[in-house]
Amino acid sequence: MYKNHKKERFLKFATALLSEKGYKAMTMRELAQRLDCDKSNIYNYIKSKQELLDLLLFDIADKFHRGISDIEASSYTPIDKLKAVIQLHVRMTFENPDKLNIHVNEWRFLDEDRKKVFLNRRNSYEDKIATIVHDGMDNNSFKTGEVQFIKNCILSSIRWMYSWNIKEKKDLNPIELEKNMTDFILSGVMA
Amino acid sequence: MYKNHKKERFLKFATALLSEKGYKAMTMRELAQRLDCDKSNIYNYIKSKQELLDLLLFDIADKFHRGISDIEASSYTPIDKLKAVIQLHVRMTFENPDKLNIHVNEWRFLDEDRKKVFLNRRNSYEDKIATIVHDGMDNNSFKTGEVQFIKNCILSSIRWMYSWNIKEKKDLNPIELEKNMTDFILSGVMA
């Protein structure tokens, strides 16, 4: 019953506040206020502010990594792999938009060493997407073009969703969203 | 010869550092160090850190506003209006990627009142793009769909460019980039 249920509450509030304010602007005092406890109490849950950032960032990064690995290992065509990538992003955004926001915007406040690790993993993630794009071009299922450029366009297209305040859109259907997203990336806006 | 040439130098360094570190993480002391002057000297150029942020943000916002107004007032078709919007973003990114970075990421650190003004203007900008999308759907030149969703996809597709470190890519041609960007947004990645 008891064990660590307060720590989960702490992580929930910390994630929300970190997403709202950003790493530098979030203070331990304000976090304590939201938790309705003393600031020093926070250090029962976490070693430092930096450790909190680290924890959240690598948690999401790992999920993305596992997702892309499964897709990579699959026997899908490049088009279906790309669809699976879009699905991965949509679902993770639905699960926790705050974490996605943090993942996109706050990694630069990691300590130098860990930032390097983070960026290496992100590059490896993006390389796998680049490979899908490349294979699709070889395959003639995608238009030829500069792979890195297309990869960036794709990732950026998906990236805004966390800011759409999904939580407040009860009528929003993740499946429908996935379909629309896929449609935009695969075939653009023109009729 | 003389008048204000140091202020321009100050603005150049301030823009670069603000883009690099973010508003909260940028300190007046570090800025002074880069300018090779005392921190108090900065206040000969600017009233406060907040005023610097305000200045840069509304400078870019105004440029976007003028750009979209011209496009709106033109007799272009929706497709050509959309192309002009893409052109506007590409060119502004080439002109000063740091400013674009600041425009995307640092507005949330504006003081409450000015933040409201900023967001109102941004909404009015985005509404104009939504109108273009809407007209294009009426026109049957764009596929029908949720206007706000498509608008966000379009804007997000363009938004990553400032992070591509354009300055270091001598071989990068803005016209070529414009073409590729337009191609992606209009017709997607599929062959």
Added chain:
DNA sequence: TGACAATATAAACACTTGTTTATGTAATGA
């Protein structure tokens, strides 16, 4: 030349920051 604007510096101020220390209580599970 002399008035004015631009630029420079050092020292200080008031405030906020993350974190520690020292100490205590409450729940858990053997």
Added chain:
DNA sequence: TCATTACATAAACAAGTGTTTATATTGTCA
């Protein structure tokens, strides 16, 4: 029950923050 873990609090600290004050020098232009 008893050791261990989880959770709580008040007070303090050292470092860093944006900004001000008071003052001096330098370039510009009438």
